[in-house]
Amino acid sequence: MTATSTLPLWSPSKDDIALAKLSSFAKGIEATHKLSFNHDFRALHQWSIQNPEAFWTECISAFGxxxxxxxHPARINTEQAPFARWFPQLNINYAENMLRWPGHWTALIEAGEEGEGRHWSFSELRCRVSQHQRALRELGVSAGDCVAGVLPNAGEAVAIMLAAASIGASWASVSPDFGVAAALDRLGQVNPCVLYSVAEYRFNGKSYNVAANIDKIAADLPSLKRLVKIGGGWPEGSVGVHLEDALPSDNTQQPDFIRLPFHHPLFVLFTSGTTGAPKCIVHGHGGTLIQLTKEHQLHCDISAQQRVIFPSTLGWMMWNWSISALASGATVILYDGSVVAPDELSIFRLAQQLRVNTLGLPSAFLERCGQKQIDIKGQVPLKDLKLIFAGGSVLSPEGFEYVYEHVSPQVHLTTGSGGTDIVSCFMLGNKWQSVYAGEMQGPALGMDVQIFNEDGNPVIGERGELVCCAPAPSMPVRFANDPGNKRFTKSYFAGFPDVWTHGDFAEETLNGGFIIHGRSDSVLNPGGVRIGTAEIYRQVQKIECIENCVVAGQQYDNDVRVVLFVVLAQGQQLSDELCAEIRQLLRENASPRHVPKFIIAVDDIPKTRSGKNAETAVSALINGREPSQIHALANPESLEHFRNRAELAK
Structure with missing residues (x-):
């Protein structure tokens, strides 16, 4: 059992509880079903998983x-994973529910390293969606097609996505820092008919031009009808149509919306590509909408015209998560760039300037601030801030303590776990329970979350597999390119019969919270961004002098360092020039996050008896653990190359 704190860092006041949207929601259930929860979150959660049809029906009603x-019916059971179809008689449109607010309300605020940018009203956003909607229809785009973007986090990207959703086309996106191969590994699987892209982007004070990459990506997408070029930096005579020429001139019309089946595809999100090409996870209109609105309102206490920011790129599901706060009438601040440019105080100054109420930040960033003992509250008082959402990776107990000591003693600090697979969270915070250092407050409502031991029995106070024992609306509709649902079923339901196994090594505490101890598979997680080892291998193996390689993540300072081990051809040496070539190849063809912190030459790499590199054995050794199942290795003597590496002690 992991030692946990018995004293909370924060507890809700009587006013916090009384004014929480969670409380008004619970009152409605109590009145309808003649119940009394007495602000006991465990009791409300238990009711939500024992009565899932009633719970999710109440959500649709309460959120308007x-x-x-x-x-009705709220759910019918199916034989194929995820073993349920939700609201089969209901038609809905995600975009319509995002845009249903008074026109004068502020919908979006653009921001970045240089500060505050354009404000979009709901009226302006609706009109821009209408322009994109008409342009897409003129190209023959309709329900069932896919529209894609290689875009920064800005209002135009939101308008394009909503236009696609309004007519039933799905949306897939990556960020401009993706290399050609990494982008095509994803977009090439979903056959987009229109691609929107920029040629230039800025990060950490520097500008980058990716026009040549975009030309290559567009050339390798045979389904593409049009490349729409946004912004400057495009070479003379480059392929595609500029945005100004692609849109109709009338910018006063309102969009219309096709109400679609609850499960109709909305987003295609991509996994990290650990064992091959990334999986294409298809999420539906209804499931995404109802689940994220539940999280925003009942777990994060977001209300209409509150201001929400979570710095993200279009390659991370937190972009989909944060922009969906529009469904609650919130103002979403679209931050594009580095959160440490020009320094760590910048994002807090922006939050102060824009009167932010909900501030999402990478856990690794908060850990970095904590290590430097930056006194935020003394330099940047955040009087409007109500909630900090630490996401992307695990926040350490010390990170929790830092927030309450140096950022704000009154703020509700929440962390969550879930991600791309469900475009939402299995565990999250709430305004009825206390916050304990290092713990997620509890399970998300409607999610039957448990920790299973190896025998498939639920345990508390022991480490095991994070599972969800019943279907939920935000579980994927399907995977793209997955005949018979075979890959989908294998990915999530192979561990325990009819039970979603998420791949996190976790623990439920005696406080009722949860602790994530790491991934149970080999996905790397530097800075909270999941990347796959196969994407690194595909690039490194292009270098002729490298015969084999293995990559693993080393836990270091509450983050993950990517370590690449290479076996060189006879007579070759790991020179500075070769290391630079490896890093450049990964940066250009994958992304900057794929670039390893260390590159180390070894004589051999441990392999299974089937000839596969034993990543888990390498990971164990560089993290100070002894590998299990050494007898299963074909060459166990090779493990000595990875023990007590002096380079990794730095």
Whole structure:
């Protein structure tokens, strides 16, 4: 059992509880079903998983979602994973529910390393969505097609996505820092008919031009009808149509919306590509909308016209998560760039300037601030801030303590776990429970979350597999390119019969919270961004003098360092020039996050008896653990090359 704190860092006041949207939601259930929860979150959660049809029906009603058709039945069981179809008689449109607010309300605020940018009203956003909607229809784009973007986090990207959703086309995106191979590994699988892209982007004070990459990506997408070029930096005579020429001139019309089946595809999100090409996870209109609105309102206490920011790129599901706060009438601040440019105080100054209420930050960033003992509250008082969401990776107990000592003693600090697979969270915070150092407050409502031991029995106070024992609306509709649902079923339901196994090594505490101890597979997680080892291998193996390689993540200072081990051809040496070539290849063809912190030459790499590199054995050794199942290795003597490496002690 992991030692946990018995004293909370924060507890809700009586006013916090009384004014929470969670409390008004619970009162509605109590009145309808003649219950009394007495602000006991465990009791409310238990009711939500024992009565899932009633719970999710109450959510649709309480959130005022716009739809037509019959809300009953809420769920029918299916034989294929994820073993349920939700609201089969209901038609809904995600974009319509994002844009249903008064026109004068502020919908979006653009921001970046240079500060505050354009403000978009809901009226302006609706009109821009209408322009994109008409342009897409003129190209013949319709329900079932896919629209894609290689875009920064800005209002135009939101408008394009909503336009695609409004007519039933799905949306897939990557950020401009993706290399050609990494982008094509994803977009090449979903056959987009229109691609929107920029040629230039800025990060950490520097400008980058990726026009040549975009030309290559567009050339290798045979389904593409049009490349729409946004902004400057495009070479003379480059392929594609500029945005100004692609849109109709009338910018006063309102969009219309096709109400679609609850499960109709909305987003295609991509996994990290650990064992091959990234999986294409298809999320539906209804499941995404109802789940994220539940998280925003009931777990994060977000209300209409509160201001929400979570710095993200379009290659991370937190972009989809944060922009969906529009469904609650919130103002979403779109931050594009580095959160440490020009320094760590910058994002807090921006939050102060824009009167932010909900501030999402990478856990690794908060850990960095804590290591430097930066006194935020003394330099940048955040009087409007109500909630900090630490995401992307595990926040250490010391990180929790830093927030309450040096950022704000009154703020509600929440962390969550879930991600791309469900475009939401399995565990999250709430305004009824206390916050304990290092713990997620509890399970998300409607999610039957448990920790299973190796025998498939639920345990508390022991480490095991994070599972979800019942279907939930935000579980994927399907994977793209997955005949018979075979890859989908294998990915999530192979561990325990009919139970979603998420791949996190976790623990439920006696406080009722949860601790994530790491991934149970080989996905790397530097800075909270999941990347796959196969994406690194595909690039490194292009270098002729490298015969084999293995990559693993080393836990260091509450983050993960990517370590690449290479076996060189006879007579070759690991020179500075070769290391630079490896790093450049990964930066250009994958992303900067794929670039290893250390590159180390070894004589051999441990392999399984089937000839596969034993990544888990390498990972164990560089993290100070003894590998299990050494007898299963074909060459166990090779493990000595990875023990007590002096380079990794730095």
């Amino acid at each position: 979602l716009v739809y037509d058709g019959d809300i």
